[in-house]
Amino acid sequence: MRFNTLISVEQLADLFSSPADVLVCDGSFELSNPAAGLDAYRAAHVPGAAYLHLEDELSGPKNGQNGRHPLPTREAFAHAMARAGASDTTQLVCYDSAGGMYAARLWWLARWAGHPDVALLDGGLPAWRTAGKPVETGDGATRPPGNFTLRDALAGIVDFDAVLANVSSGARVVLDARAADRFRGENETLDAVGGHIPNARNRFFRDNLDANGRFKSPDALREEIGAIAGTADGAALISQCGSGVTACHNLLAMEIAGIRGAALYPGSWSEWSSRRDAPVATGAA
Template sequence: MTYQTLISANALARELDGAQPGSLLVLDCSFELTDAQAGRRAYDAGHIPGARYVHLEDTLSAPKNGRNGRHPLPAPEAFVRALAALGAGDHTQVVAYDNAGGMYAARLWWMLRWIGHGTVAVLDGGLAAWNAAGLPLAGEAPPPPVAGTLSLRAPLAGTVSYGTLCANLDSGERLVLDARAPDRFRGENETMDPVGGHIPGARNRLFRDNLDASGNFKPAARLREEFLALVDGRQPAELVSQCGSGVTACHNLLALEIAGLPGAVLYPGSWSEWCAQPGARIATGAAT
């Protein structure tokens, strides 16, 4: 069976039981924005058996130059090589999880789709759901991986650039959905970037609103209802997802996919790139 959005903890445990070499790759994406090594420490303390660790800033991002945001995308070819080195092949089912409600795992999910690999899912509820199901953890890293043969294929996910969004400010052809917390969207309590505010015309959809009280994604019908109410009749292909640095924006893209509303694209540089551009237009306060 293939999984392309979510997989439950119990389903993952069944898939791990007797999985053939190269058929399943579980990746721990745990991270903290304020402590870049916290995710590795959490992985070392206990992870899903057989899982390998991927670091947001080493594997899922490229170097920063001061103008390309806090977590710029790597070159697709470099990302393909990195995932192949971890054991991914063209037919590997990849499962991503973290300890933050899918905040970082969704970035890996989106990036694999970006390089054309569709058999990737996020563990619904993350490590907390695995623990709640009473499933075992491992403390030792698995043996070194056997490299897989992963190809760069036609993308299943798209992006837009800063220039495209600048032009959109006047045309209004696309609607930007901002995944940051409401106070940061309004330009208040900004601690991650040097300038507060949001892209003019954007609407706010905090990524954590995609989750229920247990930390699992809300049902597809509920997500669909909430997103349709927010976008006022816009088609998914007209939507652009952004956040602070292109990470939690992927959580909204995953939620849209679960809701049966595929086709939205990512602004990878997001607010951290936008606010670093000379003359960028900035709005503050609540969305109008």
């Protein structure tokens, strides 16, 4: 069985006891302390997991106008996955300890690279440990390099110019994954300007999770996201956030819900707010 959205703790444990080629990737990270993710990984991780750093492997170089976490090139990401031990037939599983806040970026990048067999561990490391599953400490064993190669992308992107044109055309609905106060332009601490892209709608990524930190059911996600977006046609949607990270959480939720074809705006608010020609809206809508 292959997994391409979510995988449960028990399903992952079953894979470990099978001959399947599985690579687990720990995406732990903290925006306020970029070194904290690796420290957390070394303190405890799923046995055999490789650590992928948001800013080193899952982002590309910044130039001052492309946001806080610009995408790596597809080639750079493929090389990073091959170094971690992934091949084209590998079942990838990603997780963190923050409800998938960071791991969803790896899920999306794998799909962008054309790799369909990638799933997020539902509930992350907390769910794994609550279930009494073992953890490892330290840096973990290194797998031999894999032959992860690029294939036709399974996820799409839009750039600044396309989103700017969309403000006037209204052809697609922009869903902003940031917290409501930042969407309104309040309490902005990460970017120089507060507010949101005009006509965008707010879907805080944490609303994708239930009280136990697991993703809501496909029906619930479809109803909630559809109500905010006004459509269940993923091709009519653009996902963005502060820097293109938690927007991937919403894209995963859409995929779970069967709302497929939405695009990522990688630069998101951190790029948008750095551009002098970008209009800014504030308030709830």
